[in-house]
Amino acid sequence: MNSIKAFAPATVANVACGFDIFGFAIEEPGDVVELRRRDEPGIVITNITGDEGRLPRNPEKNSVTGVMLHLLKHLDIKDFGYEVILHKNMPLGSGMGSSAASAVAGVVAMNELLGNPLTRQELLPFAMEGERIASGSAHADNVGPSLLGGFVVIRSYHPLDIFTIPVPDDLYCTLVHPDIEINTKDARYILRNEVSLKNTIAQMGNVAGLVAGLMKADYDLISRSMVDVIIEPVRSILIPEFKEVKTAAISNGALGCSISGSGPSMFALSRGRDNAIAAGQAMQARFAEAGIDSALHISGINKGGAKILEH
Amino acid sequence: MNSIKAFAPATVANVACGFDIFGFAIEEPGDVVELRRRDEPGIVITNITGDEGRLPRNPEKNSVTGVMLHLLKHLDIKDFGYEVILHKNMPLGSGMGSSAASAVAGVVAMNELLGNPLTRQELLPFAMEGERIASGSAHADNVGPSLLGGFVVIRSYHPLDIFTIPVPDDLYCTLVHPDIEINTKDARYILRNEVSLKNTIAQMGNVAGLVAGLMKADYDLISRSMVDVIIEPVRSILIPEFKEVKTAAISNGALGCSISGSGPSMFALSRGRDNAIAAGQAMQARFAEAGIDSALHISGINKGGAKILEH
The missing domain is CATH 3.30.70.890 (GHMP kinase, C-terminal domain)
Structure with a gap:
C-alpha cells in the first residue's frame, strides 16, 4: 500500500452546557488528506487546497504533518519518505473543528498506510497534539468525535478518559x-x-x-x-x-x-x-x-x- | 379511612460529584408517621419517638406537621382535625436525609388520608417546604428520592425539573x-x-x-x-x-x-x-x-x- 486518502468530519464541540466535555461529529463537510510514499526521505506538503494560503507549509508547524511526525517518532520509524496533500473543506476559525478534522485525517491516513499499528482510541493523543500545534492547547472535544464518531464525553483530561453515549436516530x-x-x-x-x-x-x-x-x-x-x-x-x-x-x-x-x-x-x-x-x-x-x-x-x-x- | 401509617426512606444526597443535583433513596432506615383524624379542630403532635426531645412540638415549626398544614391550605381544607405521631428512626443532622424523610412521610400520609388528591410529583414542592422549615432552604436532593424512589437528578430548581435515571440492579x-x-x-x-x-x-x-x-x-x-x-x-x-x-x-x-x-x-x-x-x-x-x-x-x-x- 503506497497511497491513502482519508476523510475526517467537522464537529460541534461544547454542545451548549458541555464546555470542553461534549462534542459530536456530523456527516459533512470534512477534510481530506492524501498521503503517498516517496523515495526521498522526510515528509513534505505538496499541496493544500481550500485554505487561501493561510496554513503553514512547514511540516513541523502544520498540524496534519505535525501529528504524522509525532506518530512516526512514537513508532520509531526513521527511514521514511512521504508526501501529503490536504484538502480543506471547511473554513478556518469557524467553530466547526477545522484544525481537528485536518489532524484526524492526517493521523488516520498515516496509521492506515503503516498497516494500522494503533487503534482509533490509541490515535487520540496524537490527534490532540495536532490541536496543540494549531491552537496551543491539546483539547479533545473536536478531535475525539472526529476520530471516533458519535456523541463523545470527555470525563477527564488527566488522565484522558473519553467515551461515547448513544443518541436517538432521529x-x-x-x-x-x-x-x-x-x-x-x-x-x-x-x-x-x-x-x-x-x-x-x-x-x-x-x-x-x-x-x-x-x-x-x-x-x-x-x-x-x-x-x-x-x-x-x-x-x-x-x-x-x-x-x-x-x-x-x-x-x-x-x-x-x-x-x-x-x-x-x-x-x-x-x-x-x-x-x-x-x-x-x-x-x-x-x-x-x-x-x-x-x-x-x-x-x-x-x-x-x-x-x-x-x- | 381515619388512620394512616406512612414510611419514608433515608437518602444519600450529592452522591460525590452531584452537589445539589443527585440523590437516591435506600431501603432502610426510614421515618414513620402515624396520622389520625380527631374530633377537635386543628393539628397536634401527640408523640415523637427517637428524637431525644430535640424536634419542635409546635405544629407550625415541626416539618412533618408544617408540610401537612401547607398541603391543607393548598387544598383549601379548613375544618380539619388531626393528630400526628412521628417515629424518628435515624439521627438528626446525620447526612442521611433525616428531615426530608420526616417531611415526606408526613405529606404522603396526609395525601393518602385525603384520598390522594395529588400525585407523588405534585407532592414534591410541599415536601420541599419541610426542608425549608427544617434547614432554611427548600432543597430537593433528599426529598426527591425519598418521595419518588430511585436515583434522582434535579436538572433545575427554577423551574423545578426533576427526573429519575435507571441504575444497575446489582x-x-x-x-x-x-x-x-x-x-x-x-x-x-x-x-x-x-x-x-x-x-x-x-x-x-x-x-x-x-x-x-x-x-x-x-x-x-x-x-x-x-x-x-x-x-x-x-x-x-x-x-x-x-x-x-x-x-x-x-x-x-x-x-x-x-x-x-x-x-x-x-x-x-x-x-x-x-x-x-x-x-x-x-x-x-x-x-x-x-x-x-x-x-x-x-x-x-x-x-x-x-x-x-x-x-
Missing part, C-alpha cells in the same frame, strides 16, 4: 457558519476563570439532563437541558445577532441552539430532518437580515467518525 | 454514620461561593460520567466518575478520619466513597452486596480505630420511595 444537527471570523484563542481569553457555585450547579444539572435525555431519547429533556449559563453568555457577545438567530432556530422547530465550539458557527439540534432544515433556514434568514452571509449544513450525528476513502 | 449502597454531629447550615456555610472554571469542567465531566455509567451499567465508569473536586475537599475537613475511611472503603471493594449529604455520614457504592458489606465493615473498623462509634446500613437502591404501611 436527532439532526443544523450547523450555520456566518461569514465572520473569531480567533479560538480570543474566544478562550474572554472567559472568566471563576464561576459562581450557583452557576456551576445549574450547569451540572443541564449536563446530567443532556446525557440522560440523549440516552433515554427524551427530546423534551434534551431541549430543556440545552442551556449554558457559563460560556454562552460571554462568548455570544462576539457573534452579531446571536440572540435573534437562536430565537429563530427554536421558534422554527429546533430543540435548542448554541455556539458551535468557540464560534462563530452556531448549531441547533432538532427532532427529524425537516425541523433541522426549517431551523437552519430561519437562522440563515436572520443573519441575512443583518447583512451576514452564511453557509448551512444539515446532518445526522455521524456515528463512524473518520474513514478511509481509498487506497 | 448496585448496593453502604452508609456509615459516625457518632459525631455536623450542622447542615455550617456545612453549607464553609463552602466557597466561587469555583474555578477548571474545577467546574472537571465536575461536569464526572457528572456526565456518573449519569452515563449508571444508565449503561458500566461499573468502571461509575467508579471513575465518583470524584468530587468542589465540595468534598472542603467539607471532608469536618469529618475526622475522612481520607482513611474513604481509602478503606475503596480498598475493600467499593466503586467509590464520599460524604452523604452534608455529612458526617459517609456512603459508598459497590457492585454486589458482598462488596458493600466488606466496604462497610472496613469503614467502621477505621472509625473505631480513632475511637468513633458508627452505625452501618447496607441497602440496594430503593426504587419505590415512600410507602403506606397500613390504613
Whole structure:
C-alpha cells in the first residue's frame, strides 16, 4: 500500500452546557488528506487546497504533518519518505473543528498506510497534539468525535478518559457558519476563570439532563437541558445577532441552539430532518437580515467518525 | 379511612460529584408517621419517638406537621382535625436525609388520608417546604428520592425539573454514620461561593460520567466518575478520619466513597452486596480505630420511595 486518502468530519464541540466535555461529529463537510510514499526521505506538503494560503507549509508547524511526525517518532520509524496533500473543506476559525478534522485525517491516513499499528482510541493523543500545534492547547472535544464518531464525553483530561453515549436516530444537527471570523484563542481569553457555585450547579444539572435525555431519547429533556449559563453568555457577545438567530432556530422547530465550539458557527439540534432544515433556514434568514452571509449544513450525528476513502 | 401509617426512606444526597443535583433513596432506615383524624379542630403532635426531645412540638415549626398544614391550605381544607405521631428512626443532622424523610412521610400520609388528591410529583414542592422549615432552604436532593424512589437528578430548581435515571440492579449502597454531629447550615456555610472554571469542567465531566455509567451499567465508569473536586475537599475537613475511611472503603471493594449529604455520614457504592458489606465493615473498623462509634446500613437502591404501611 503506497497511497491513502482519508476523510475526517467537522464537529460541534461544547454542545451548549458541555464546555470542553461534549462534542459530536456530523456527516459533512470534512477534510481530506492524501498521503503517498516517496523515495526521498522526510515528509513534505505538496499541496493544500481550500485554505487561501493561510496554513503553514512547514511540516513541523502544520498540524496534519505535525501529528504524522509525532506518530512516526512514537513508532520509531526513521527511514521514511512521504508526501501529503490536504484538502480543506471547511473554513478556518469557524467553530466547526477545522484544525481537528485536518489532524484526524492526517493521523488516520498515516496509521492506515503503516498497516494500522494503533487503534482509533490509541490515535487520540496524537490527534490532540495536532490541536496543540494549531491552537496551543491539546483539547479533545473536536478531535475525539472526529476520530471516533458519535456523541463523545470527555470525563477527564488527566488522565484522558473519553467515551461515547448513544443518541436517538432521529436527532439532526443544523450547523450555520456566518461569514465572520473569531480567533479560538480570543474566544478562550474572554472567559472568566471563576464561576459562581450557583452557576456551576445549574450547569451540572443541564449536563446530567443532556446525557440522560440523549440516552433515554427524551427530546423534551434534551431541549430543556440545552442551556449554558457559563460560556454562552460571554462568548455570544462576539457573534452579531446571536440572540435573534437562536430565537429563530427554536421558534422554527429546533430543540435548542448554541455556539458551535468557540464560534462563530452556531448549531441547533432538532427532532427529524425537516425541523433541522426549517431551523437552519430561519437562522440563515436572520443573519441575512443583518447583512451576514452564511453557509448551512444539515446532518445526522455521524456515528463512524473518520474513514478511509481509498487506497 | 381515619388512620394512616406512612414510611419514608433515608437518602444519600450529592452522591460525590452531584452537589445539589443527585440523590437516591435506600431501603432502610426510614421515618414513620402515624396520622389520625380527631374530633377537635386543628393539628397536634401527640408523640415523637427517637428524637431525644430535640424536634419542635409546635405544629407550625415541626416539618412533618408544617408540610401537612401547607398541603391543607393548598387544598383549601379548613375544618380539619388531626393528630400526628412521628417515629424518628435515624439521627438528626446525620447526612442521611433525616428531615426530608420526616417531611415526606408526613405529606404522603396526609395525601393518602385525603384520598390522594395529588400525585407523588405534585407532592414534591410541599415536601420541599419541610426542608425549608427544617434547614432554611427548600432543597430537593433528599426529598426527591425519598418521595419518588430511585436515583434522582434535579436538572433545575427554577423551574423545578426533576427526573429519575435507571441504575444497575446489582448496585448496593453502604452508609456509615459516625457518632459525631455536623450542622447542615455550617456545612453549607464553609463552602466557597466561587469555583474555578477548571474545577467546574472537571465536575461536569464526572457528572456526565456518573449519569452515563449508571444508565449503561458500566461499573468502571461509575467508579471513575465518583470524584468530587468542589465540595468534598472542603467539607471532608469536618469529618475526622475522612481520607482513611474513604481509602478503606475503596480498598475493600467499593466503586467509590464520599460524604452523604452534608455529612458526617459517609456512603459508598459497590457492585454486589458482598462488596458493600466488606466496604462497610472496613469503614467502621477505621472509625473505631480513632475511637468513633458508627452505625452501618447496607441497602440496594430503593426504587419505590415512600410507602403506606397500613390504613
